Amino acid sequence: MYSLLQQIVSKIDGKIALSFSYQAEDAAVLHLLSQCKIKSFEVFTLDTGKLFDECEKLHKETEEFFKISIKKYLPKSGEIEHLEKKLGDWGMRESLENRRLCCRIRKVEPLERALKGKSAWVTGLRVAHGITRNNLQIVEYDEKFNLFKINPIVFWSDEELFGYIKEYNLPLNPLYSQGFKSIGCKPCTRAVKDGEDIRAGRWWWENPEHKECGLHIKEK
Numbered sequence: 001m002y003s004l005l006q007q008i009v010s011k012i013d014g015k016i017a018l019s020f021s022y023q024a025e026d027a028a029v030l031h032l033l034s035q036c037k038i039k040s041f042e043v044f045t046l047d048t049g050k051l052f053d054e055c056e057k058l059h060k061e062t063e064e065f066f067k068i069s070i071k072k073y074l075p076k077s078g079e080i081e082h083l084e085k086k087l088g089d090w091g092m093r094e095s096l097e098n099r100r101l102c103c104r105i106r107k108v109e110p111l112e113r114a115l116k117g118k119s120a121w122v123t124g125l126r127v128a129h130g131i132t133r134n135n136l137q138i139v140e141y142d143e144k145f146n147l148f149k150i151n152p153i154v155f156w157s158d159e160e161l162f163g164y165i166k167e168y169n170l171p172l173n174p175l176y177s178q179g180f181k182s183i184g185c186k187p188c189t190r191a192v193k194d195g196e197d198i199r200a201g202r203w204w205w206e207n208p209e210h211k212e213c214g215l216h217i218k219e220k
């Protein structure tokens with residue numbers, strides 16, 4: 001995968017950014033990208049204010065391991081005040097509309113700022129994540145953000161992913177050992193049982209086809 005990723009990034013003219021969301025996928029992609037011969041790339045995360053404590057610890061460990069700085073993008077404070085008044089602590093679970101509003105303010109708007117001026121966005125998306133990610137490709141053009149989206153491990157299985165993490169001893173979120181298979185915000189993520197889908201613990205009260213926060217929806 002490394003040589004293919006090298007070929008892809010060498011064709012990118014402009015700034016490259018990698019989104020880091022405290023998942024095993026991001027560590028693998030960061031490791032692959034770190035080996036590519038490119039001038040520089042930015043690693044950023046969306047600090048929604050609703051993350052698990054384990055993610056903050058992993059943030060530091062990852063920075064130390066890769067000798068990098070992971071830039072945090074936060075939601076706008078004025079909008080958060082309004083959101084918290086409207087939804088309280090758990091209002092995002094009351095309707096799809098509420099949940100999408102919360103994701104819009106805490107994730108999508110900060111992502112728009114993070115990707116501004118970038119030519120390529122590298123992600124840890126995988127087809128194995130389920131129904132909403134069936135049609136992903138290694139390289140796509142994202143019309144919403146007007147940049148190339150590079151998904152280097154899109155076709156990796158769980159075995160390949162966790163085998164890679166183990167082989168290179170990469171920092172891993174301790175939530176995986178507590179039964180989590182996909183990591184998101186605390187109010188909207190739970191551990192899953194054996195045999196359940198990878199993203200069954202994300203917004204578990206919603207239909208599977210709604211399970212996206214808006215970061216990876218292609219429409220403008």
Ligand code: SF4
Pocket residue numbers: 048050092099100102103104106107184185186187188213
């Ligand atoms: S995942 Fe949940 S807490 Fe996080 S931004 Fe979306 S609705 Fe809000």
